[in-house]
Amino acid sequence: MLLYGACQKYTLIIITFTFNTSVDQRPLIRLKSVPKSGGAIKAEDLKHHVFIYQLYDPKKLLYRAFCAGSIISEERVLTSTHCFLTNRKRKKRNFDRIRIGAGILDTLVKKIVFDDKQQWRKIEHLYTQRFYRFPAYNLAIVKVNNDWVFNEFVNKIPYTKWxxxxxxxxxGTGVRTIKSWSKNKHLFAVNFHLVTRRICEQNLLRSCFLYYCTEYDIKKLSSTEIEGGGLVCYDTGDPAEGIKNGVLIGVTSLINVGLPSLHNRVGLYHKWVTDGSKH
Known part of the structure; x- marks a missing residue:
């Protein structure tokens, strides 16, 4: 059987789209000061830093840290949503067993009711970004049940406006054991070397518009207890920066080994952070 049909000519047009995520639109600000790394920290050196604890031993009132954060106002702490919620925004932990401790340098501690350094608070409310999907939109604000008492050991840190x-x-901060057999880890300072967005995207094969990318000495840092902690820079030119305590520019979200780590940008969501820290 022979089939007869009309002969038609087709022109194939190929359209090529080029998607470039690595173009840095903003100029790089060269930081003048180089913080010290690996040195011993006193409570008064990082007044804004808090550990977020979960009840570990009810009989001994022992609490173990699982995340960190930064005090940004009298009753607010800026931290990571991933510490508390899944990607479906379901609670990972019982909030009634969680405490936020300021003026504390250890990850395993006994809660002391009356102490001139330690301050313990409960979670009254957790504010998260609408489109949270770890590690994207990972900023969280915790409202504590009582105001922080600012003193020589506990205080807030300014956060960037730009x-x-x-x-x-x-x-940034890291934790490590002082003794090899100890379950407790101690807080210390870590230098985070900033990586350009172009290089970061080439290494991670993803858009890094929402993050600061950093590299660090792996020998000095490998712990989940620093998630939610602050990335603080000095001599940034930011109008919010303090004279001695620098300015908070990022919240640690994802620590990678052998690849750049990610810190959610604070300045990108300055209005959201400011509104959340007031209401």
């Missing part, structure tokens, strides 16, 4: 890109070194 979304800038930096070239240099900022300071």
């Amino acid at each position: 979304n800038q890109d930096f070239d240099g070194v900022c300071v």
Whole structure:
């Protein structure tokens, strides 16, 4: 059987789209100061830093840290949503068993009711970003049940008003054991070397518009207890920066080994953080 049909000519048009995520639109701000790394920390050195604890031993009133955060106002702590919620925004932990401790340098501690350094608070409310999907939109604000008492050991830190890109070194926190057999870990300072967005995207094969990317000495840092902690820079030119305590520019979200780590940008969501810290 022979089939007869009309002969038609087709022109194939190929359209090529180029998607470039690595173009840095903002100029790099070169940081002048280089913080010290690995040194011993006193409570008064990081007044804004808090550990977020969960009840570990009810009989001994022992609490173990699982995350960190930064005090940004009298009753607010800026931290990571991933510490508390799944990607479906379901609670990972019982909030009634969680305490937030300021003026404390250890990850395993006994709660002391009356102490001139330690301050313990409960979670009254957790504010999260609408489109949270770890590690994206991972900023969280915790409202505590009682105001912090600011003193020589506990205080707030200013957070950035601008979304800038930096070239240099900022300071974060790490934890490590003092004794090899100990379950407790102690807080210390870590230098985070900032990586440009272009290089970060090439290494991680993803858009890094929402993050600061950093590298660090793996020998000094490998712990989940620092998630939610602050990335603090100095001599940034930001109007919010303090004279001695720098300015908070990021919240640690994802610590990678052998690849750049991610810190959610604070300046990108300054209005959200400010509104959340007031209401």
